[in-house]
Amino acid sequence: xxxxxxxxxxxxxxxxxxxxxxxxxxxxxxxxxxxxxxxxxxxxxxxxxxxxxxxxxxxxxxxxxxxxxxxxxxxxxxxxxxxxxxxxxxxxxxxxxxxxxxxxxxxxxxxxxxxxxxxxxxxxxxxxxxxxxxxxxxxxxxxxxxxxxxxxxxxxxxxxxxxxxxxxxxxxxxxxxxxxxxxxxxxxxxxxxxxxxxxxxxxxxxxxxxxxxxxxxxxxxxxxxxxxxxxxxxxxxxxxxxxxxxxxxxxxxxxxxxxxxxxxxxxxxxxxxxxxxxxxxxxxxxxxxxxxxxxxxxxxxxxxxxxxxxxxxxxxxxxxxxxxxxxxxxxxxxxxxxxxxxxxxxxxxxxxxxxxxxxxxxxxxx
Ligand code: ATP
Ligand code: MG
Ligand code: FE
Numbered sequence: 141x142x143x144x145x146x147x148x149x150x151x152x153x154x155x156x157x158x159x160x161x162x163x164x165x166x167x168x169x170x171x172x173x174x175x176x177x178x179x180x181x182x183x184x185x186x187x188x189x190x191x192x193x194x195x196x197x198x199x200x201x202x203x204x205x206x207x208x209x210x211x212x213x214x215x216x217x218x219x220x221x222x223x224x225x226x227x228x229x230x231x232x233x234x235x236x237x238x239x240x241x242x243x244x245x246x247x248x249x250x251x252x253x254x255x256x257x258x259x260x261x262x263x264x265x266x267x268x269x270x271x272x273x274x275x276x277x278x279x280x281x282x283x284x285x286x287x288x289x290x291x292x293x294x295x296x297x298x299x300x301x302x303x304x305x306x307x308x309x310x311x312x313x314x315x316x317x318x319x320x321x322x323x324x325x326x327x328x329x330x331x332x333x334x335x336x337x338x339x340x341x342x343x344x345x346x347x348x349x350x351x352x353x354x355x356x357x358x359x360x361x362x363x364x365x366x367x368x369x370x371x372x373x374x375x376x377x378x379x380x381x382x383x384x385x386x387x388x389x390x391x392x393x394x395x396x397x398x399x400x401x402x403x404x405x406x407x408x409x410x411x412x413x414x415x416x417x418x419x420x421x422x423x424x425x426x427x428x429x430x431x432x433x434x435x436x437x438x439x440x441x442x443x444x445x446x447x448x449x450x451x452x453x454x455x456x457x458x459x460x461x462x463x464x465x466x467x468x469x470x471x472x473x474x475x476x477x478x479x480x481x482x483x484x485x486x487x488x489x490x491x492x493x494x495x496x497x498x499x500x501x502x503x504x505x506x
Pocket of ligand 3: 280306
Protein backbone atom coordinates (compact mmCIF):
# COMPACT_ATOMS: atom_id res chain seq x y z
CA UNK A 141 0.00 0.00 0.00
CA UNK A 142 0.86 3.68 -0.15
CA UNK A 143 -0.04 5.63 2.99
CA UNK A 144 0.38 9.33 3.71
CA UNK A 145 0.77 10.22 7.40
CA UNK A 146 0.38 13.66 8.97
CA UNK A 147 1.72 14.96 12.29
CA UNK A 148 0.64 18.29 13.83
CA UNK A 149 0.50 17.68 17.60
CA UNK A 150 2.86 20.46 18.66
CA UNK A 151 5.01 22.87 16.68
CA UNK A 152 6.06 20.69 13.74
CA UNK A 153 3.89 20.29 10.64
CA UNK A 154 4.99 17.02 9.07
CA UNK A 155 3.94 14.57 6.35
CA UNK A 156 5.44 11.30 5.14
CA UNK A 157 4.60 8.62 2.59
CA UNK A 158 5.37 4.97 3.33
CA UNK A 159 5.02 1.93 1.07
CA UNK A 160 4.37 -1.74 1.77
CA UNK A 161 8.08 -2.50 2.14
CA UNK A 162 8.23 -0.16 5.14
CA UNK A 163 10.27 2.22 3.03
CA UNK A 164 9.67 5.89 3.71
CA UNK A 165 9.37 7.42 0.25
CA UNK A 166 9.28 10.91 1.74
CA UNK A 167 9.49 12.44 5.21
CA UNK A 168 8.92 16.21 5.34
CA UNK A 169 9.07 18.34 8.51
CA UNK A 170 8.30 22.06 8.66
CA UNK A 171 9.26 23.40 12.08
CA UNK A 172 7.64 26.51 13.51
CA UNK A 173 10.26 26.79 16.22
CA UNK A 174 11.44 30.24 15.11
CA UNK A 175 7.95 31.67 15.59
CA UNK A 176 7.75 30.38 19.16
CA UNK A 177 11.34 31.01 20.27
CA UNK A 178 10.76 34.70 20.99
CA UNK A 179 8.06 33.69 23.52
CA UNK A 180 10.31 31.11 25.20
CA UNK A 181 7.97 28.22 24.44
CA UNK A 182 5.20 26.98 22.18
CA UNK A 183 2.24 29.38 21.95
CA UNK A 184 -0.80 27.17 21.21
CA UNK A 185 -2.75 29.58 19.03
CA UNK A 186 0.32 30.42 16.94
CA UNK A 187 0.94 26.69 16.52
CA UNK A 188 -2.60 26.11 15.20
CA UNK A 189 -2.40 28.99 12.75
CA UNK A 190 1.04 27.98 11.47
CA UNK A 191 -0.23 24.42 10.90
CA UNK A 192 -3.10 25.82 8.84
CA UNK A 193 -0.65 27.82 6.74
CA UNK A 194 1.79 24.97 6.23
CA UNK A 195 -0.24 21.79 5.95
CA UNK A 196 -1.15 21.87 2.24
CA UNK A 197 2.40 22.70 1.19
CA UNK A 198 3.94 20.08 3.46
CA UNK A 199 1.59 17.37 2.14
CA UNK A 200 2.22 18.43 -1.46
CA UNK A 201 5.95 18.23 -0.85
CA UNK A 202 5.62 14.75 0.69
CA UNK A 203 3.46 13.55 -2.23
CA UNK A 204 5.80 15.06 -4.83
CA UNK A 205 8.93 13.64 -3.20
CA UNK A 206 7.30 10.20 -3.00
CA UNK A 207 6.28 10.41 -6.66
CA UNK A 208 9.87 11.19 -7.65
CA UNK A 209 11.07 8.08 -5.79
CA UNK A 210 8.40 5.88 -7.39
CA UNK A 211 9.08 7.24 -10.87
CA UNK A 212 12.83 6.90 -10.55
CA UNK A 213 12.43 3.19 -9.89
CA UNK A 214 9.80 2.72 -12.63
CA UNK A 215 10.28 5.68 -14.96
CA UNK A 216 7.39 5.16 -17.37
CA UNK A 217 4.63 3.87 -15.24
CA UNK A 218 4.32 2.70 -11.69
CA UNK A 219 1.29 0.60 -10.75
CA UNK A 220 0.88 2.40 -7.43
CA UNK A 221 1.09 5.83 -8.92
CA UNK A 222 -0.92 7.68 -11.54
CA UNK A 223 1.95 10.15 -11.76
CA UNK A 224 3.63 10.35 -15.17
CA UNK A 225 7.07 11.67 -15.95
CA UNK A 226 6.75 15.38 -16.56
CA UNK A 227 8.00 17.60 -19.31
CA UNK A 228 10.73 19.78 -17.84
CA UNK A 229 9.52 23.25 -16.99
CA UNK A 230 5.83 22.52 -17.37
CA UNK A 231 4.52 22.22 -13.84
CA UNK A 232 1.16 20.89 -15.03
CA UNK A 233 2.93 17.82 -16.32
CA UNK A 234 5.29 17.42 -13.40
CA UNK A 235 5.19 14.03 -11.65
CA UNK A 236 2.45 14.11 -9.06
CA UNK A 237 1.12 11.62 -6.62
CA UNK A 238 -2.51 12.39 -5.94
CA UNK A 239 -4.67 11.60 -2.95
CA UNK A 240 -6.60 9.01 -5.01
CA UNK A 241 -3.32 7.12 -5.57
CA UNK A 242 -3.06 6.51 -1.83
CA UNK A 243 -4.50 3.52 0.02
CA UNK A 244 -4.99 5.33 3.33
CA UNK A 245 -4.46 8.63 5.12
CA UNK A 246 -3.15 8.57 8.71
CA UNK A 247 -2.88 11.32 11.30
CA UNK A 248 -1.79 11.91 14.90
CA UNK A 249 -4.95 12.43 16.98
CA UNK A 250 -3.54 12.41 20.56
CA UNK A 251 -1.87 13.47 22.81
CA UNK A 252 -0.83 17.08 22.20
CA UNK A 253 -2.15 20.60 21.85
CA UNK A 254 -5.78 20.14 20.85
CA UNK A 255 -5.86 23.22 18.64
CA UNK A 256 -2.80 21.93 16.80
CA UNK A 257 -4.04 18.34 16.54
CA UNK A 258 -7.42 19.35 15.09
CA UNK A 259 -5.72 20.99 12.10
CA UNK A 260 -4.09 17.71 11.07
CA UNK A 261 -7.13 15.62 11.99
CA UNK A 262 -9.60 17.79 10.05
CA UNK A 263 -7.27 17.98 7.05
CA UNK A 264 -6.64 14.21 7.00
CA UNK A 265 -10.35 13.48 7.36
CA UNK A 266 -11.17 15.79 4.47
CA UNK A 267 -8.55 14.09 2.31
CA UNK A 268 -9.74 10.58 3.24
CA UNK A 269 -13.36 11.55 2.67
CA UNK A 270 -12.68 13.31 -0.60
CA UNK A 271 -10.51 10.53 -2.03
CA UNK A 272 -12.75 7.83 -0.51
CA UNK A 273 -9.85 5.99 1.13
CA UNK A 274 -9.46 4.58 4.66
CA UNK A 275 -8.64 6.88 7.59
CA UNK A 276 -6.24 5.86 10.37
CA UNK A 277 -5.58 7.69 13.66
CA UNK A 278 -2.29 7.29 15.51
CA UNK A 279 -1.19 8.01 19.08
CA UNK A 280 1.83 10.37 19.04
CA UNK A 281 3.69 8.44 21.75
CA UNK A 282 3.25 5.16 19.90
CA UNK A 283 4.76 7.07 16.97
CA UNK A 284 7.82 8.01 19.04
CA UNK A 285 8.15 4.31 19.92
CA UNK A 286 7.86 3.22 16.27
CA UNK A 287 10.64 5.67 15.35
CA UNK A 288 12.91 2.83 16.47
CA UNK A 289 11.76 0.90 13.39
CA UNK A 290 12.91 3.54 10.92
CA UNK A 291 15.72 2.03 8.89
CA UNK A 292 15.80 -1.09 11.08
CA UNK A 293 13.85 -4.18 10.09
CA UNK A 294 14.75 -6.61 12.86
CA UNK A 295 13.53 -4.67 15.90
CA UNK A 296 11.16 -7.04 17.71
CA UNK A 297 9.28 -6.91 21.01
CA UNK A 298 9.34 -7.63 23.88
CA UNK A 299 11.23 -4.54 24.95
CA UNK A 300 11.46 -1.94 27.65
CA UNK A 301 10.96 1.51 26.15
CA UNK A 302 11.87 4.90 27.58
CA UNK A 303 9.80 7.73 26.07
CA UNK A 304 11.34 11.09 26.92
CA UNK A 305 9.96 14.17 25.23
CA UNK A 306 8.73 17.70 25.77
CA UNK A 307 5.43 16.60 27.28
CA UNK A 308 6.00 13.07 28.49
CA UNK A 309 8.39 10.89 30.49
CA UNK A 310 7.36 7.24 30.54
CA UNK A 311 8.93 3.87 31.11
CA UNK A 312 6.97 1.26 29.16
CA UNK A 313 6.96 -2.51 28.82
CA UNK A 314 6.19 -3.39 25.22
CA UNK A 315 4.89 -6.97 25.07
CA UNK A 316 4.11 -6.70 21.36
CA UNK A 317 3.37 -4.07 18.74
CA UNK A 318 0.30 -2.24 20.06
CA UNK A 319 0.50 -3.99 23.45
CA UNK A 320 2.00 -1.64 26.03
CA UNK A 321 2.08 -1.49 29.82
CA UNK A 322 3.16 1.79 31.39
CA UNK A 323 5.59 0.93 34.21
CA UNK A 324 5.88 4.49 35.47
CA UNK A 325 5.80 8.15 34.51
CA UNK A 326 6.83 11.57 35.75
CA UNK A 327 4.73 12.97 38.57
CA UNK A 328 5.45 16.56 37.49
CA UNK A 329 7.62 17.92 34.63
CA UNK A 330 8.73 15.94 31.57
CA UNK A 331 12.47 15.52 30.91
CA UNK A 332 12.38 17.71 27.80
CA UNK A 333 10.46 20.36 29.74
CA UNK A 334 13.24 20.36 32.38
CA UNK A 335 15.84 20.93 29.63
CA UNK A 336 13.72 23.78 28.28
CA UNK A 337 13.30 25.39 31.73
CA UNK A 338 17.00 25.15 32.59
CA UNK A 339 17.89 26.70 29.22
CA UNK A 340 15.42 29.50 29.88
CA UNK A 341 16.93 30.17 33.33
CA UNK A 342 20.37 30.39 31.69
CA UNK A 343 19.02 32.67 28.96
CA UNK A 344 19.86 30.14 26.25
CA UNK A 345 16.57 30.35 24.38
CA UNK A 346 14.05 27.74 23.19
CA UNK A 347 14.11 24.80 22.69
CA UNK A 348 16.56 24.00 25.46
CA UNK A 349 17.64 20.43 24.71
CA UNK A 350 19.98 21.01 21.78
CA UNK A 351 21.74 24.06 23.28
CA UNK A 352 22.10 22.48 26.74
CA UNK A 353 23.62 19.41 25.02
CA UNK A 354 26.13 21.62 23.25
CA UNK A 355 27.31 23.32 26.46
CA UNK A 356 27.21 20.06 28.43
CA UNK A 357 29.77 18.55 26.05
CA UNK A 358 32.35 21.12 27.27
CA UNK A 359 31.43 20.97 30.96
CA UNK A 360 32.36 18.89 33.99
CA UNK A 361 29.40 16.69 34.93
CA UNK A 362 30.61 16.31 38.52
CA UNK A 363 31.21 20.02 39.10
CA UNK A 364 27.88 20.67 40.84
CA UNK A 365 25.89 18.15 42.83
CA UNK A 366 22.24 18.39 41.78
CA UNK A 367 19.58 16.07 43.30
CA UNK A 368 18.76 12.66 41.77
CA UNK A 369 15.04 12.76 42.57
CA UNK A 370 13.20 9.43 43.09
CA UNK A 371 16.40 7.45 42.51
CA UNK A 372 15.50 5.14 45.39
CA UNK A 373 11.72 5.43 45.23
CA UNK A 374 11.40 1.72 44.52
CA UNK A 375 9.09 2.29 41.57
CA UNK A 376 9.29 3.64 38.03
CA UNK A 377 8.05 7.16 38.79
CA UNK A 378 10.11 10.22 37.94
CA UNK A 379 10.16 13.79 39.26
CA UNK A 380 11.94 16.60 37.42
CA UNK A 381 10.55 19.79 38.94
CA UNK A 382 12.77 19.64 42.06
CA UNK A 383 15.87 19.30 39.89
CA UNK A 384 14.83 22.29 37.81
CA UNK A 385 14.27 24.32 41.00
CA UNK A 386 17.68 23.24 42.33
CA UNK A 387 19.35 24.46 39.13
CA UNK A 388 17.47 27.78 39.21
CA UNK A 389 18.32 28.26 42.90
CA UNK A 390 21.99 27.53 42.18
CA UNK A 391 21.99 30.09 39.35
CA UNK A 392 20.34 32.73 41.55
CA UNK A 393 22.78 32.11 44.41
CA UNK A 394 25.81 32.37 42.14
CA UNK A 395 24.50 35.59 40.64
CA UNK A 396 23.69 37.03 44.10
CA UNK A 397 27.25 36.22 45.20
CA UNK A 398 28.57 38.04 42.15
CA UNK A 399 30.18 34.95 40.70
CA UNK A 400 30.26 34.32 36.96
CA UNK A 401 28.20 31.33 35.88
CA UNK A 402 30.02 28.37 34.45
CA UNK A 403 27.34 27.48 31.90
CA UNK A 404 29.03 24.30 30.58
CA UNK A 405 29.44 22.91 34.12
CA UNK A 406 25.80 23.70 34.98
CA UNK A 407 24.55 22.06 31.79
CA UNK A 408 26.77 18.98 32.21
CA UNK A 409 25.89 18.55 35.91
CA UNK A 410 22.15 18.99 35.27
CA UNK A 411 22.27 16.50 32.36
CA UNK A 412 24.13 13.96 34.49
CA UNK A 413 21.51 14.22 37.26
CA UNK A 414 18.78 13.50 34.69
CA UNK A 415 20.68 10.67 33.02
CA UNK A 416 21.63 8.90 36.28
CA UNK A 417 17.96 8.49 37.29
CA UNK A 418 16.76 7.56 33.79
CA UNK A 419 19.43 4.89 33.39
CA UNK A 420 19.03 3.42 36.89
CA UNK A 421 15.27 2.95 36.47
CA UNK A 422 15.64 1.57 32.96
CA UNK A 423 18.17 -0.96 34.28
CA UNK A 424 15.76 -2.09 37.01
CA UNK A 425 12.91 -2.37 34.49
CA UNK A 426 15.07 -4.56 32.24
CA UNK A 427 16.02 -6.85 35.13
CA UNK A 428 12.45 -7.11 36.43
CA UNK A 429 10.85 -7.81 33.04
CA UNK A 430 13.70 -9.85 31.55
CA UNK A 431 13.16 -8.01 28.26
CA UNK A 432 16.03 -8.67 25.81
CA UNK A 433 15.79 -5.25 24.17
CA UNK A 434 15.77 -1.65 25.33
CA UNK A 435 14.73 1.25 23.16
CA UNK A 436 14.23 4.98 23.34
CA UNK A 437 11.87 7.53 21.88
CA UNK A 438 11.00 11.23 21.94
CA UNK A 439 12.94 14.45 21.41
CA UNK A 440 15.28 13.88 24.38
CA UNK A 441 16.39 10.57 22.80
CA UNK A 442 18.67 12.78 20.69
CA UNK A 443 20.70 13.69 23.79
CA UNK A 444 24.27 12.40 23.35
CA UNK A 445 24.99 11.91 27.07
CA UNK A 446 21.80 9.86 27.44
CA UNK A 447 22.55 7.75 24.36
CA UNK A 448 26.11 7.09 25.55
CA UNK A 449 24.93 6.14 29.05
CA UNK A 450 22.41 3.67 27.61
CA UNK A 451 25.09 2.11 25.43
CA UNK A 452 27.17 1.45 28.52
CA UNK A 453 24.24 0.20 30.61
CA UNK A 454 22.87 -2.12 27.90
CA UNK A 455 26.32 -3.57 27.27
CA UNK A 456 26.66 -4.27 31.00
CA UNK A 457 23.21 -5.89 31.14
CA UNK A 458 23.69 -7.90 27.94
CA UNK A 459 20.65 -6.24 26.42
CA UNK A 460 20.20 -5.10 22.84
CA UNK A 461 19.93 -1.32 22.52
CA UNK A 462 17.84 0.17 19.72
CA UNK A 463 17.63 3.93 19.24
CA UNK A 464 15.84 6.02 16.62
CA UNK A 465 18.02 7.80 14.04
CA UNK A 466 18.85 11.29 15.39
CA UNK A 467 16.62 12.95 12.80
CA UNK A 468 13.64 10.82 13.89
CA UNK A 469 13.81 11.56 17.64
CA UNK A 470 11.89 14.85 17.51
CA UNK A 471 8.42 15.11 16.02
CA UNK A 472 8.10 13.76 12.48
CA UNK A 473 5.53 12.00 10.32
CA UNK A 474 7.75 9.06 9.33
CA UNK A 475 7.17 7.52 12.75
CA UNK A 476 3.40 8.06 12.39
CA UNK A 477 3.54 6.37 8.97
CA UNK A 478 5.30 3.34 10.50
CA UNK A 479 2.43 2.89 12.98
CA UNK A 480 -0.16 3.48 10.26
CA UNK A 481 1.30 0.72 8.08
CA UNK A 482 0.83 -1.84 10.88
CA UNK A 483 -2.73 -0.59 11.43
CA UNK A 484 -3.43 -0.84 7.71
CA UNK A 485 -2.11 -4.41 7.53
CA UNK A 486 -4.37 -5.35 10.45
CA UNK A 487 -7.34 -3.70 8.76
CA UNK A 488 -7.82 -1.37 11.73
CA UNK A 489 -9.34 1.79 10.31
CA UNK A 490 -10.88 4.69 12.18
CA UNK A 491 -14.23 6.39 11.97
CA UNK A 492 -14.39 9.77 10.26
CA UNK A 493 -16.02 11.06 13.43
CA UNK A 494 -12.86 10.44 15.52
CA UNK A 495 -11.87 13.60 17.42
CA UNK A 496 -8.50 14.98 18.56
CA UNK A 497 -7.61 14.45 22.24
CA UNK A 498 -5.22 16.42 24.49
CA UNK A 499 -4.52 13.28 26.52
CA UNK A 500 -3.89 9.91 24.95
CA UNK A 501 -3.62 6.54 26.63
CA UNK A 502 -0.63 4.60 25.27
CA UNK A 503 -2.07 1.39 26.74
CA UNK A 504 -5.08 1.87 24.44
CA UNK A 505 -3.44 3.65 21.54
CA UNK A 506 -6.51 3.73 19.25
P1 ATP B 1 5.40 14.97 23.33
O1 ATP B 1 6.14 14.08 22.39
O2 ATP B 1 5.50 14.54 24.76
O3 ATP B 1 4.01 15.25 22.89
P2 ATP B 1 6.79 17.11 22.06
O4 ATP B 1 6.28 16.42 20.84
O5 ATP B 1 6.65 18.57 22.19
O6 ATP B 1 6.16 16.39 23.32
P3 ATP B 1 9.32 16.25 21.15
O7 ATP B 1 9.23 17.07 19.92
O8 ATP B 1 9.21 14.80 21.02
O9 ATP B 1 8.29 16.76 22.25
O10 ATP B 1 10.65 16.63 21.87
C1 ATP B 1 10.95 17.98 22.10
C2 ATP B 1 11.71 18.06 23.40
O11 ATP B 1 12.96 17.39 23.25
C3 ATP B 1 12.03 19.48 23.82
O12 ATP B 1 11.71 19.62 25.19
C4 ATP B 1 13.53 19.60 23.57
O13 ATP B 1 14.18 20.49 24.44
C5 ATP B 1 13.97 18.18 23.81
N1 ATP B 1 15.24 17.88 23.15
C6 ATP B 1 15.54 17.99 21.83
N2 ATP B 1 16.84 17.70 21.61
C7 ATP B 1 17.38 17.40 22.83
C8 ATP B 1 18.68 17.04 23.30
N3 ATP B 1 19.71 16.92 22.47
N4 ATP B 1 18.84 16.84 24.63
C9 ATP B 1 17.82 16.96 25.49
N5 ATP B 1 16.58 17.30 25.12
C10 ATP B 1 16.37 17.51 23.81
MG1 MG C 1 8.50 20.25 18.70
FE1 FE D 1 6.71 14.41 20.39
